[in-house]
Each structure stands twice: as C-alpha cells, then as structure tokens.
Amino acid sequence: MFRRALPPAPLRSIWPQGAVLVGGAARDLLRGSVPNDWDWAAPDPQAAAEILATMLGGAVFALDQERGYYRVTVPADGDDEARQHDLVPLPTRLEDDLLRRDFTVNALALHLNGTVTDPTGGQKDLKARRLKMVDEANLRADPLRLLRAARLSVTLGFALEPRTREAVTRLARDRSLPSPAPERVREELHSLLLHPQAASGVLLLEDLGLLEQYLPELAQGRGVTQGGFHHLDVFGHSGEALHQLVLRFPDAPLALRWATLLHDIGKPPTREEANGQTRYHGHERVGAELARQRLEQLREPHAVVGEVSALIAAHMLPLPGNEREARRFVHRRRALLPGLLALMLADREAARGPSSNAASRLAYQQGFDRLLAALENQPAPEAPLLSGQELMALLNLSPGPRVGQAVRALAEARALGDVRSAEEARTWLLGGGWPSGAEPG
Template sequence: MFQRALPPASLRSIWPEGGVLVGGAVRDLLRGNVPNDWDWAVPDPRRAAETLAATLGGAVFALDETRGYYRVSVLSGTEAQQHDLVPLPPRLDDDLLRRDFTVNALALHLNGAVSDPSGGQRDLKARRLRMVSEANLMADPLRLLRAARLSVTLGFGLEAQTREAVIRLARDPLPLPAPERVREELHALLLHPQAARGVLLLDELGLLPLYLPELSDCRSVTQGGFHHLDVFRHSTEALHQLLLRFPDAPLALRWATLLHDIGKPPTREELGGRVRYHGHERVGAELARQRLEALREPHTLTAEVSALIAAHMLPLPGNEREARRFVHRRRALLPGLLALMLADREAARGPSSSDASRLAYQQGFDRLLAALEDQPAPEAPLLSGQEIMAFLGLSPGPRVGEAVRALAEARALGDVQTAEEARTWLLNGGWHSGAEQG
C-alpha cells in the first residue's frame, strides 16, 4: 500500500542520499507532528552520518561499527534531536514486517511514497494500535510494555487481538528485557499527562507484576478510614491528583507519588477490628529504593524518591512555630513533599474524611506555605563552626555539628537573629538538650 506524502522542504534538504525514513518518525510526520528521534535506512550509514552531522551541526557516535549503526546528536536551543542511521535492507518491506506495531512499520521515501506492507496508515487513521504479528511481540519482550506505553502516549486504543496477545504473553512471560530499556519505557509513561491511566493499563494487561511487583501487591488491599479505594487504586488516583495540580511535576515526584504506599501490604495489621499500617512509610521508602535501583535509576533520583516516601506521613503543623521548624528540617524535599502530601490527601475520600478534617489539613498547608514564603532559602549562618568552637572551647567532633545544627534551627524559628544573640543562646546551653522534636 502506498500513499503520496511529500516530506516537508526542511526535511528534504537533509535527506541522506539514497535513504528512506522508517518507523516512528514516519508515523509522527503522517500525524502532523515533528519527531525528535529519526531513524534512517541508508546505503552508507557512516558517510550519511558524517554528512548529516556537518549539515545540522551535530556530533556522530558509532553505536555498532561492525553492523554499521551510527547516531547523530543535535542540540538546538533546549531541544535535543537524534538521527539513527542503519544499513538499507535489501528487501525493505520484509524488514518493516519484522517491526512491533503496524503504525511503526512504515517507511517514507524522498519522492513522497509511503511503504506500508501491514496497513499501518489505516490504523493511524482509526487511532488503533495493532501488532504486526504475535511472533513479533515474542521476538522482543519489551514490546509488551511498549504496547501500553504507546497506547497512552499516542492516545490510541489497543486492537482486540493485540490486547489478548499481550495478556496471554504476560501470563507466560518471556525473559524480562534489560532494566535500562524497561526504565526508559516507564519514564515515557510516567512523564505523560495521562500517566495514571497508563499504570491502570499496565494492570489490565497483566504487566504490573512483571515490572512493578510491589505496586501490584497493593491490589485489593483495603484500607477504610480516610480512604475509599484500595491501596493500588489510591496510589494511581494520587498520581492523577498530582498531575491535575502540578502538570510539570518532575519524574522523582511522580515516582514517589505512585509508590508512596507500597509499604502498606507488608505492614498491614488488624487490631481490635481496625486496620493499621504502622511504619509503612519507612518500609515503602526501602522497597522503592530497591525497585528503582533494580531499574538502574540514578542514585540522586532514587534517594529523593525514597526520602519523599519516608516523609509523606509527617503531621502538618498546628502553629507558625511548628511550620517554621517543618520548613527548616525538610527544606531539601520542598515543595515536592507538599505536593505529594496534597495529592495523597485529595485521593482519600473515605468515611473519616469530613469538611472539618479537610479544613484542618488546608490550614496546615497554609501555615507551611506561609513559612516557606517567609524563608524561601536557608539563611547564612550567624556563626561559623570555627567561631562556635572557639567561643565554646570545643574540639572538632560531633558536638560541634550538634551546636551548628541547633543554632541554625533556633534562627529559623526566630529565637535568635544576630550574632550576639547567637552567642548568648549558645552560652546559656539551650543546644545541649537538642532541638525540639517535631
């Protein structure tokens, strides 16, 4: 099947000699979108890559010199673009028919012809994601996860036979793909505005136990009290509430919101007819750390997610002083922690939730926002560690750190405001008893 679809002039000017554009870039162009990732099949990949890099002002990277795979990376302003170049196959249609989904089994020629051996253009028009064949899904287990991700990010419905095939293959799973590949698919899903719907689709397709087993374990774990949903549905609803209010939420905050209650199943207890999850935030923080490390997430992101989950059950302040202390102690997690706590609360509308409880929660938030506005950044220390050591006659050691931290908190609470007040406060020994709890 062929359709005329002349490439835009800007694309024709960089078209590699004798090459064709293949895959998702063709799909995006036919939908009227400009892709960031371009896949080219060309007679001479190395030469084409060097020419393209010179034209676009990019850099060439050899992905696999033996097979002739090259990449050209281009940075234009804040936009990153990459062009992958591979050898042109002797039989293009045969190569397209080995791809995952029909809407990706497309090739665009310089003269505007579209090679479409599997009917991908019909599926594009119908907004339908359909596998080329079940054998192709089995050839790369990551394609099961891609089915869910593409369905959500493209806004396409899964064709019935494709859905059935994914569910069937998920029940008798193939070896799991490399963690880094799984991570990139999950990132694409979580960073989409409909991320919560994507997680629900993973569950419907039977993929959740394979890729996020701790979240899968939350299914059918009932809660009661403030909650009207089981732990899994509450978690996805919290992610939905987060993105309604904070559509630009960073990836770490999205992960933390989705995984914030995965510590509940292993900590669930029934005492006197009441259910509780004592310490679930600590257990959940550790489970999230393990899962993200298994996905080869960067250490900084993993640590942030774990810290957010560990702190999400902190009580909101009842007065201005408590609010200032909260901001001082949790500044590194703000404002993300507040967004997580708000999403968690808005996803809980059980019988214990009332207008009065919601008002009290809002007042606590207002106090924190006021304190954060009043102290948008840490204040410079009134006395350095060396000055404190000299003034108190201390030797280097833990007690110096204790004094530095206590003085910083005293300043955040408004107890001291000048260097002289700081010296008086230290001399009076208030820091020996440690900072107030809260």
C-alpha cells in the same frame, strides 16, 4: 506503496541521500507531529551521519561501527529538547525489515518523494487510531514490546486492537519469555510516567497483567482495603494520587511522580488488624526501602533513587499546627520542598473515605497555608551566623559530632526566629539554648 504528501521542506533539505525514514519517526510525521527521534535507513550510514552532523551542528557517535549503526545528537535549540538521528544500513528488502517490527503503525517507511512503504496496512490503523501487532511472533521475539504496547497506547492515544490486547495479556503471564534489560524497561516506564495520562498508563499495565512483572510492589496493593480517610484500596489510591498530582502539577518531575505512585507500597507488608482497626505502622519507612530497591533494579540514577526514597519516608509527617511548627518543618525538610508538599496534597486529595469531612479538609488546608507562608519567608538557607571554628571556641568543643549538633541547633533556632544576629547566637548558645531543642530529624 501509497502516494502521500511530500515531507516538509526543512526535512527535505537535510534528507540523507537514498535514505528512508522508518518506524516511529515515519509514523509521527505521517500523523502530523514532529518526532523527537529520527530513524533513518541509509545506503551509507556513516557518510549520511557525518553530513547530517555538519548540517545540523551535531556530533556523530558510532553505536555499532561493525554493523554500521550511527547516531547524530543535535544540541537543544531554545526550549526544544535535544534531538537525535539514528542511522542504520538500508536493508536489501525493506518490506522484510518492516514485517519484523512490533506494530503496524511502526512498520512504515517514508521516502523523499512522498511514497510510503506500508506492507501491513499501518496507514489504515494510523487513521483509525488503532494499535495492532504485526505478528505475535514479533512480540515474543522482544518481550519489551508488551510494555511498549501499553506505553504507545497511552502516549499516542490509540486503542489496542482486540487480538493484540489478548496476545499481550496472554504473553504477560508467560514466564518462559526472557526479561528485558532493566534500562530498557526504565525508559518505557519513564515515557508513561511523564505523560499527562500517566495514571491511565498504570491502570493499563494492571489490566494487561504487566504490573506484576515490572512493579510487583505496586500490584500487591490490589484488594488491600483501607477505610478511614480512604475510599479505594491501596493500588487504586496510588493511581488516583498520581492522577491528582499530574492534574495539579503538570510539570511535576520524574522523581516526584515515582514517589507519588509508590508512596504506599509499604502498606501491604505492614498491614495489621488490632481491636477492629487496620494499621500500617511504619509503612512509610518500609515503602521508602522497597522503592529504593525497585528503582535501583531499574538502574535509576542515585539522585533520583535518593529523592524518591526520602519523599516516601517523609510523606506521613504531620502538618504544623502553628507558625513556629511550620518554620521548623520548612527548616528540617527544605531539601524535599516543595515536592513533599505536592505529594502530601495529592495523597490527601486521593483519599475521600468516611473519615474525610469538611472540618478535616479545612484543618489540612490551614496546615498547608502555614507551610507555604513559612516557605515563602524562608526561601533559601542563609549563611551561618557563626562558623564551626567560632562554635568550637565558644563552647570549648573538640572536632566531632557535638559540633555538628551545635551547628544544626543554631540553624534551627535562627529559622524559628529565636536568634537573628551573631551576638544573639552567642548569647543563646552560652545561655543554655543549646541543646534544649529537639535534634533535627
């Protein structure tokens, strides 16, 4: 045990009686940062949870009542994220419990009087910014800890200790180890993707041999050269695109980050050589389906899966050559904007191959400028000029698909500036304007 500075006064005021702060929460507090989640070992977890909930205005949930596991969820305050406190029974031998943990910097327990229980030298590794396993057997006991090694290395900015790196790399190839639950894998990947160094995290997964297990479609892009506008293989380009996205849009949401990372996973299965040229015909459609399957396996919410798949399917759309095309683009793809533009920009900026030159970059920038102008002029969908009933009466249509086609055609004509009022809409429809335009895709 080592004497440390006392915990901050606000924390001491809510400290559960007889409890110790353990694991990542103790680690973060000792390194001077505020934990997002608090892990307590308390003599009476239920009583401690009820007192915490009363003091913090939170709610108590029994995670496992028989084992005495409880959680207190505290509502978000202003811009702060909602925080949670997990409480478990205080073990008879605290040191034995800490020795079963994954890494030395997590095998720490902070006491109210400032004493730190540190049986593995975690404080020394914390000071050295070093991620070191407690024991290889602990990694084997829970293979998710291999993925956590990459996540913690990136999010904490700690270097993997050489023996730990070797063990993780070796165990990543051991297919006899059980696969972690998809939901646990998903949460680790989320932490990586949402970090400012997300692209470095993906590269570390590759270096440690973990990419093949958790994102095999992405790993298949290794060594798949492209040429043309690309100077990197498919895998390298995907990581660089994610880097470009986060660099330009630090607040990019999770779905957009997933879409950017996975936008070209359809290239390896669609690669064709013809007349000395390499083609990836339809890779965006194949990639959208592969991404959907992978994210569903990770138990991502349906909304996230749908958005990622739609973004990937649309990322190869040509940029508009004039204002009218820009207005049509915005009208047809409004649900994906502005995320689709961010993905397309990141894709382009990650491609610096021999076909990329000043003229092509200028043309691309002009297309973007047209889209941004059109998006500014069409900030939100407007109420229809004519209702479905009015359309059916005007065109003598029965309920069915043709009504939907007429509604969409009229909405696009309005977005393009061809009609501006209900009267103009009637004239346009009766005058043969519909269905002269292409059906929105």
